[in-house]
Amino acid sequence: MPKIKLSQRTNEIIREICASFDNSEGELINVLHETQHKLGYLPAEVQELIANELNMSVAKVYGVVTFYSFFNMIPQGEFPISVCMGTACYVRGAEQILHEIKRQLNIEVGQSTPDGKFSLNCLRCVGACGLAPVVMVGEKVYGRVAPQQVRKIIAEYQESTVKQEKHEM
Amino acid sequence: MNMINLTIDNRPVSVERGTTVLQAAAQIGIKIPSLCYMKLEDLNIENKPGGCRVCVVEVEGRRNLAPACCTDAAEGMVVLTHSMRAIHARRTVVELILSDHPTDCLKCAKAGNCDLQSMAQHLGIREIHYEGEQSTFREDTSPAIIRELDKCIRCRRCEMMCNEVQSVGALSAINRGFNAVISPAFEMNLDHSVCTYCGQCVAVCPTGALTEVDHTGAVIRALSNPDKTVIVQTAPAVRAALGEEFGAEPGTLVTGKLAAALRRLGFNYVFDTDFAADLTILEEGTELLNRLTAFLGGDKEVKLPMLTSCCPAWVKFFEHQFPDLKDIPSSARSPQQMFGAIAKSYFADKIGVNRKDLVVVSIMPCVAKKYECSREEFSVNGNPDVDFALTTRELAQLINLANIDFKSLPDEDFDHPLGESTGAGVIFGTTGGVIEAAVRTAYEVFTGKKLSRIDFTELRGMEGLRHATIDFDGLPIHIGIAHGLGNARKLLEDIQAGKSQFHAIEIMSCPGGCIGGGGQPYHHGNAEILKKRQMALYREDAGKPIRKSHENPYITKLYEEFLGSPMSEKAHHLLHTEYFDRSKK
Numbered sequence: 001m002p003k004i005k006l007s008q009r010t011n012e013i014i015r016e017i018c019a020s021f022d023n024s025e026g027e028l029i030n031v032l033h034e035t036q037h038k039l040g041y042l043p044a045e046v047q048e049l050i051a052n053e054l055n056m057s058v059a060k061v062y063g064v065v066t067f068y069s070f071f072n073m074i075p076q077g078e079f080p081i082s083v084c085m086g087t088a089c090y091v092r093g094a095e096q097i098l099h100e101i102k103r104q105l106n107i108e109v110g111q112s113t114p115d116g117k118f119s120l121n122c123l124r125c126v127g128a129c130g131l132a133p134v135v136m137v138g139e140k141v142y143g144r145v146a147p148q149q150v151r152k153i154i155a156e157y158q159e160s161t162v163k164q165e166k167h168e169m
Numbered sequence: 170m171n172m173i174n175l176t177i178d179n180r181p182v183s184v185e186r187g188t189t190v191l192q193a194a195a196q197i198g199i200k201i202p203s204l205c206y207m208k209l210e211d212l213n214i215e216n217k218p219g220g221c222r223v224c225v226v227e228v229e230g231r232r233n234l235a236p237a238c239c240t241d242a243a244e245g246m247v248v249l250t251h252s253m254r255a256i257h258a259r260r261t262v263v264e265l266i267l268s269d270h271p272t273d274c275l276k277c278a279k280a281g282n283c284d285l286q287s288m289a290q291h292l293g294i295r296e297i298h299y300e301g302e303q304s305t306f307r308e309d310t311s312p313a314i315i316r317e318l319d320k321c322i323r324c325r326r327c328e329m330m331c332n333e334v335q336s337v338g339a340l341s342a343i344n345r346g347f348n349a350v351i352s353p354a355f356e357m358n359l360d361h362s363v364c365t366y367c368g369q370c371v372a373v374c375p376t377g378a379l380t381e382v383d384h385t386g387a388v389i390r391a392l393s394n395p396d397k398t399v400i401v402q403t404a405p406a407v408r409a410a411l412g413e414e415f416g417a418e419p420g421t422l423v424t425g426k427l428a429a430a431l432r433r434l435g436f437n438y439v440f441d442t443d444f445a446a447d448l449t450i451l452e453e454g455t456e457l458l459n460r461l462t463a464f465l466g467g468d469k470e471v472k473l474p475m476l477t478s479c480c481p482a483w484v485k486f487f488e489h490q491f492p493d494l495k496d497i498p499s500s501a502r503s504p505q506q507m508f509g510a511i512a513k514s515y516f517a518d519k520i521g522v523n524r525k526d527l528v529v530v531s532i533m534p535c536v537a538k539k540y541e542c543s544r545e546e547f548s549v550n551g552n553p554d555v556d557f558a559l560t561t562r563e564l565a566q567l568i569n570l571a572n573i574d575f576k577s578l579p580d581e582d583f584d585h586p587l588g589e590s591t592g593a594g595v596i597f598g599t600t601g602g603v604i605e606a607a608v609r610t611a612y613e614v615f616t617g618k619k620l621s622r623i624d625f626t627e628l629r630g631m632e633g634l635r636h637a638t639i640d641f642d643g644l645p646i647h648i649g650i651a652h653g654l655g656n657a658r659k660l661l662e663d664i665q666a667g668k669s670q671f672h673a674i675e676i677m678s679c680p681g682g683c684i685g686g687g688g689q690p691y692h693h694g695n696a697e698i699l700k701k702r703q704m705a706l707y708r709e710d711a712g713k714p715i716r717k718s719h720e721n722p723y724i725t726k727l728y729e730e731f732l733g734s735p736m737s738e739k740a741h742h743l744l745h746t747e748y749f750d751r752s753k754k
Contacts, residue, residue: 044355048753057338059362062354066343 006045013038014046018053025056028064032071041075069123077112077119079157082136086125089133093147097133098122100147104154117157175246184242191224191237194250201226201250202259204288205324206238207373209696211631212653212680216329216373221322222262223288227252234258260292268299269347270376271319277377282691284375285322306350311359313366313382313539318350320378327351327370327379334680336655337486339364363489363751367482367654367678368536368687373694381536381688384557385567391528391556392435398520399528400438401431402508402587405446406534406598406683407561409705413690413698414565415575420701422709425580428588430568431532432581438516441583442531443590445508446597446606448727449479450718452744453501454610455735457673461615461646472497474649474664474671477603479503481541482678484748486654491661492750500745504597505531505538506547508587509554510743515731516587524552531558534598534686537678546746560688589723592623592710599703600652600682601628601635604675608639608648609717616642623716629707631681631700634659636671649674652682 006014017034021027031050036042042065051058065071083089083098098109101120105113112119128134131143135153142153171186177194184193194201205221208214217239225234229247234255237248249255267289274280306318323342328351331340339362343352353362371379391399412421431439456475463471476498478484484503487494502510508531513524531538535558541547542555559567568575582588593609596602605628612620627637628648633656639646649671651657657676663669679685684702685692692698710716718724732740 047354057332057341057363058354059338059341059343059352060332063341063343067345 004043004045006049010039010046011049014049015053018050023053023055025054028054028056028061029068032061032065036071041072043073069121072110072121074110074119075112075116078117079137080119080121082121082123082126084124084126084128084132084134084136085122086129086132088129089125092132094133096147097135097145097150100150101135101154104150118154173242173244173246175242175244175248177248178250186241188242189238190226190228190235190240190242190246190248193242194237194248199250201237202288202291203238204263204284204322204375205326207324207326207694209680209692209694209699212696212699213633214330214334214680214696216324216326218325218329221266221324223259225255225258225262226250227255256292260294263288263292263294264297265299266322267294267297268301269304270322271303277320278380278383279320279374279377283377284693286376302347304347304350309358309360310382311364311366311540312543313536314359314364314368314371315380315382316359317378317380318352320376321350322376322378323349323351324375325351326373326375330369330373331364334653334655335365335367335369335486335678336658337363337365337367337490340370365482365485365489365654365678366537366540366687367486369679370687371536372679372685372687372689372691381560381563382539383563384539384559385563385570388530388557388559388567389570391530397526397528398437398522399435399530400440400512400516400587401434401436401530401532402440402442402445402505402512403427403431403532404442404505404534404538404598404683405595405602405706406686406689406702407532407564408709409598409684409702410534410689411561411565412575414562415568417576418701419698420705422705423575424709425582426575426578428583429578429581430564430573430575433573433578434567434571436530438584438587439581440508440512440587441590441594442504442508442533443594443597444587444721444723445504445511446479446594446603447591447718447721447724448507448511448744449501449504449597449603450593450606450610451724451728451735452507452740453477453499454607454614454718456499456501457607458611458615459736461672465644474669474674475499476673477607477675478746479597479603480537480676480678480683481505481535482537483654483657483676485537485540485751486657486678487661488749488751490658490752491665492752494661494664495748495750497664498748500747502547502744502746503541504594505533505541505555505558506746507744509542509547511727512587513549513552513554514743515727519586524549528556529554531555532561532564533558534561534683534689535679536560536687538688561686561690562688565690586723586726589721590713591718591721592713592716593718594721595709595713596706598683598706599629600677601630601650601675602682602706603677604628604648604650604673606718607673607675608646610719612639612641613717614719615644618642620717624711631703633680646673647671651675652677653680654678 047061051061135142135145182197203224207216219236219239224237226237227249228235304319309316408424412423478498538558593606605625635650681699685699
């Protein structure tokens, strides 16, 4: 894992989030949620700072981050792709869709493309089982996706950029 | 008393409210098998995650089987511990654990001492009906501990010890499902974590997932090298536990047989760390008196309380967690390292051997001692003062390899000059012992009077935090004692907050002190064993002709011939050390 140095501003943001939860160990999950919302992901250095602020071991923080699939430790791409692997999507071919996305982008689940454009994750059920199999790109939902459509979906985003909303580390 | 009546296996039993089914059954001689559950009675240590489900029992009127370790007995409860259904479930659980467990039992470091192996045997498992994916975690080696996580059964005993008992926080459960395992943060090596190498994780691991680094091979090589003079020192707590490895009752003292075994193994000189413990008292005791005298003289800068510094895991603990307090512990090296420094200077000169050709081996109840002797400050031009530290368990292994029938060995003595010790040196092996030894000497030096009694029973016991006030001829000296690093943390936080009233504090990392060290024969959750070892050391002390460190004639001689006086420049150079800030802040 490459080492990163957090900017002073990032340090402040994390400290503020921790303080807003009274630096309480019991609020760890809320602190992590809020921090990921602000920073986009939870690299080791961020977890260390949170552990320090909440006066708990960094091993415990890491334990929670790795337990919940919602938290991630690598930066999300500009367009985060999520493939639903819930039961309905799975039986209607989500795995083939996932395979096709991995092949097209040449990345594994949990990784980002080198240009930072796409990241790939699996999730469990977005509550749109009637549309199975479902793929999400950012907030946009694609239903009844077939492997042949993957190229077209990716192409939609290939040229465009969105304004970076996440705070830079 | 609020009593609960229930029946277990058709037998009535009456228990106090809050008693678990497991404990209730034990009261009437029914031993429900358990794996992850562990309780060290009177030490306030309990692991009860209810995770393995080996202890499941059938409870009338309840749909699911109940884990006996974390189900409270209830009025009128009807429990069946060996119904077909319970036995089947229990065996299924163990088979499932075994289906993702390496089957290299014949060559596993834990063979014969593995709780999982015993459980499979106990349940008569002859076939594993499940086949599937196998864990493939990487092996992690550190200076003291090896983690072989394919053998981890997620009982979480190590995590409980590391967090709740020791408050170290090096280990945590990480990931989920099949990938869940116990690990340092970011799956980093233990070596890069805040681990103190106290070895309490090793002491409680039911399988071979956590073991000590094996140095027996290196010691055998040294012993068979004709160009080397190989000497050995053995820590106090070893003599109270080694016998267990050869079938003796816990608490059997095997001091004489231990010396005999070491001699038969081929060590050129068989010495005793107790000698170095006496030396530690002279140095540390003098340092304490110097600080006290300065304090009484009005010196506001003097650091009090003074903390003991014999325990390497404790040293690493405060270097990581309380670096701001690193000037408070005594600068005295541990007995192991004092021994090494004296052996490779004073003794090497005496026998005319170059330090490079002198190999110092120590037998320790501890795994952190392996790390301690590898610390750079304890070497001269890359040559360590102590070359290898073996655990009590490793020594038993060596004795077996050398075809020695331990039980039939005669009692022999240690060699001179580094083998002579007092009762004060012996009790270093138990919680409260170092400070009692220090009081025996400090009192007489400070007051100039002979002690009317030698046994300071107020300093003894098994409570995690203890305190006592000793009257130094009109001057009350307040003493604190902590064993287990979580207890130590409480005393340190008081010091940080300026609330500590103590003049001196003894801290040992392991519950019970060194008798409960991570390198001792496995206690398998039986705290009685630790208490028996403790009593054995006090018996050894009581039977010694000399019981105060400053009366050890060979210590007197060492100062006359070589060191000058305690805290002299030479003593400072060889017997004292400094500490480092290991926090990342």
